Amino acid sequence: MPLLNISLRAGKPEAYRQAIFDSLYRAMREALDVPEDDHFMTIREHDATNFRYGASCFGISRSDDLVYIQITVFNTRTPDQKKALFRRIVELLGENPGIRKEDVFVVVLEAAKENWSVGNGIAQFA
Numbered sequence: 059m060p061l062l063n064i065s066l067r068a069g070k071p072e073a074y075r076q077a078i079f080d081s082l083y084r085a086m087r088e089a090l091d092v093p094e095d096d097h098f099m100t101i102r103e104h105d106a107t108n109f110r111y112g113a114s115c116f117g118i119s120r121s122d123d124l125v126y127i128q129i130t131v132f133n134t135r136t137p138d139q140k141k142a143l144f145r146r147i148v149e150l151l152g153e154n155p156g157i158r159k160e161d162v163f164v165v166v167l168e169a170a171k172e173n174w175s176v177g178n179g180i181a182q183f184a
Contacts (some may be wrong), residue, residue, distance in 0.1 A: 059174060060086055061098050061184070065126040068103035074155040075101050081150035082127065089143035090135060111163075124161045127153070132183070133168035140166055 062082060079099055084151040111124050126145065144164055151157040172184035 059096060059098075059132060059176065060090065060092060061130040063128045063130075064099065064101045065109070065128075066103060066124070067109045068105050070103075070155075077155035078125065078151065078157075081154060082147060085143060085146040085150050086129075089146045090104055090131070090139055092115065101181050103116070120163075121158065121161055123157060124163060125157060127162065127164045128167065130167045130169055132171050132174075134171075135166070135168070136151065 061104065064078060064082070065148045066078075079097070082099065083092075083097045086097075087094075106122075109124075111120055113120050129143075144165070147164060148162050151162055152159060172181055174183050175181055
């Protein structure tokens with residue numbers, strides 16, 4: 059039941075943004091065994107004055123094509139699953155829409171199952 063929030067600079071075409079959605083969904087299906095049709099994602103676009111990044115922080119050379127990806131998941135994922143997810147995200151985003159691996163910034167946030175309500179005002183997983 060991942061929830062994704064994606065941020066990037068404004069100006070990319072719809073096909074580019076849709077390719078991000080498709081690549082991330084595929085990576086989650088493959089690395090985290092996410093069920094079919096379990097895709098809950100948003101993209102937020104920011105103008106240049108509202109999008110800041112460290113161009114060379116941690117020895118990684120980033121560009122204006124940087125994409126922030128925040129993934130909230132149940133706290134049941136293993137370190138190996140997360141590592142596989144990071145690798146697969148970079149591979150797939152590199153293929154389509156063509157994002158450089160240096161421009162993929164991913165954070166996985168974990169939440170206990172009882173902290174989720176996916177509709178109807180109930181805690182479906184508690």
